[in-house]
Amino acid sequence: MPDFNYTWTFETQAPPEALWTKMADTNRFNRDTGLPALTPRVIEPRGADRHLGFKFFGIPIEWDEEPFEWERPYRYAVVRRYTGTPLKEAHIRVELQPNARGGTHLIYNARIVPRNVLGVLGVPFQIGIITRLGITRAVKQYDAELAGAAPRLASSRTSALTPGASARLAAARENLQARGFSAELIERLFEYVEYADDISLARMRPYALADEWQVARRTLLEVCLYATRLGVLDLEWDLLCPLCRGASNTAETLSDVQKQVHCAACNIDYEVNFERSVELTFHPNSAVRHVDRRVYCVGGPQVTPHIFAQHHLPPRAQATIAIPLENGRYRLRTPKKRGGLFMFADTHGAPEVLLRADEENWASDEPRVSLQPHLIFENATREDQTFILERWAWSDQSVTAADVTALQTFRDLFANEALRTGDQFSVGGLTLVFTDLKRSTELYRQIGDAPAFGRVLNHFEIIRGAVIAEEGAVVKTMGDAVMAVFRRPVNALRAMLSAQAALANPPDGMNPLWLKVGIHSGTCIAVNLNNRLDYFGTTVNVTARIASLSNGQDVLVSEAVWRDPEVEKWFGCAPGLRGERFEATLRGYEESIALWRIAQSAEAESVPQF
Secondary structure, three states: OOOEEEEEEEEEOOOHHHHHHHHOOHHHHHHHOOOOOOOOOEEOOOOOOEEEEEEEOOEEEEEEEOOOEEEOOOEEEEEEEEEOOOEEEEEEEEEEEEOOOOOEEEEEEEEEEEOOHHHHHHHHHHHHHHHHHHHHHHHHHHHHHHOOOOOOOOOOOOOOOOOOHHHHHHHHHHHHHHOOOOHHHHHHHHHHHHHOOHHHHOOEOHHHHHHHHOOOHHHHHHHHHHHHHOOOEEEEEEEEOOOOOOEEEEEOOHHHOOOEEEEOOOOEEEEOOOOOOEEEEEEEOOOOOOOOOOOOOOOOHHHOOOEEEEEEEOOOEEEEEEOOOOOEEEEEEOOOOOOOEEEEEEEEEEEEEEEEEOOOOOOOOOOEEEEEEEEEEEEOOOOOEEEEEEEOOOOOOOOEHHHHOOOHHHHHHOOOOOOOOOOOEEEEEEEEEEEEEOOHHHHHHHHOHHHHHHHHHHHHHHHHHHHHHOOOEEEEEEOOEEEEEEOOHHHHHHHHHHHHHHHHOOOOOOOOOOEEEEEEEEEEEEEEEOOEEEEEOHHHHHHHHHHHOOOOOOEEEEHHHHOOHHHHHHHHOOOOEEEEEEEEEOOOOOOEEEEEEEEEOOOOOOOOOO
16 A cells, blocks of 8 residues: 655744644644544553544544654654554654744644555545645644734633523622632633633643733632632642653542552552642533543643653664753653653753663763753663653642642631541641740730630731731641641741731730740641641641740741741841841750741831842
């Protein structure tokens, strides 16, 4: 049977870096070109082909798909080998070359190998005409979208809401506006729910949307949380694989999150942690809009945007690639070898480097390369290898479980979101705060039980307000003590200094209250305590003991907090504050530790802000 080789070229205004985000999103691209949705049958072990398929005019079309190869943002390719169909093979290659006008010279090449006469007769019409028209339409649309001249393809100005959803949205809109959220942001979110395409709505990521819409991340996240409570959205927890970083599993509640999870795509078992592998996402409630979660491609570069290059090499072979890198650390790995080779990219790195995989362990040195390097991949092993070059840092656009469980809005709205009893999950680094009222027993004796109890409740509200203002959360109260959590040390310090100042300067006629405060940063374990999400570990114990040393007119912080870069910068711009280092031995610990006593001078009227 003769091969068919089609090459189509396009000139776009968008540069390769921008057009790549569209073309390399092959799930959306396949849909936009008119291909049917997949009915995946089997995903074989890591490194092997995926067996996929769909129905075309009622006829099952199935194939084995090799892993995609790509060099971001210039080219990607994939090979599909069909089984029991008029087609035998399809070799697809897409290249994005910069042109002289600052745009892209796009080359789409499809080499089709038919299996029989039916394939010979069908390919010219289906691929040569129908597919070409679909690709042409998608490329033109993408270029217009990137120029801001057209809405996203498959977005519709025809409402996709279910019957009765408009009344639900109207009630939710009124509720959200009463809570102080801007009418413009609410309208933008609700329009997105009503008109955006199903692929966009199946996994809404608040931080990514906030960046795209140029609004505050925390504000949009809180709007989504309230919208969930009001029945507009539903939330779910995506469990992210540490290799492909895709959502290998999902859970409706935190109590459904399993400690050990399997990623079928990578064929690995991994342990779930709150710092990286549990991400909060949203989708429309079915009473508002039904979202079709059909999939059109399971591979493609944008499925794993942290991977800059993926290249297959046979034994004893080399390949040289030239790709732009971002400043930072990278890891080169192959699915058939444990570990990986680290390298660092910056402006002073080498223009060319050899990256070698052999029968031994990966080299321990960490080469430094330029931001426009030539990378030589060498397969010195006796078997095929797929070289994977990935950015080591995780995206900051994920709303991780560690982030959201340290947010007061989430704890207030979803108090029942707790782990299963007995489960423990690492949450990575957190900043914890413990407070305690100084001489609270004397307060009860001086002014009586009822007035003293009122002052204690009022002091809780002052602390809670200060914590919320700095994006933290109150974990629990214990008598007249408070435990709070923050993601950033500087927020904790600012919040506690504000609370101390407010309590020490009450309205006329009221006695001041002195708040003992301890702040410490470190790793923690999330646990279920009394059906609420709580924290456990050495960091918790140390923080509580630091607070006990406070005199009520200072904030004691650990060395980890004091040396935090944001704290150092803020403290340097904070007139009226003083810091004093001292050594102390905490109860239950034999060795002394370094602490810092931070106090506000009398002439400082308020806690400084950036």
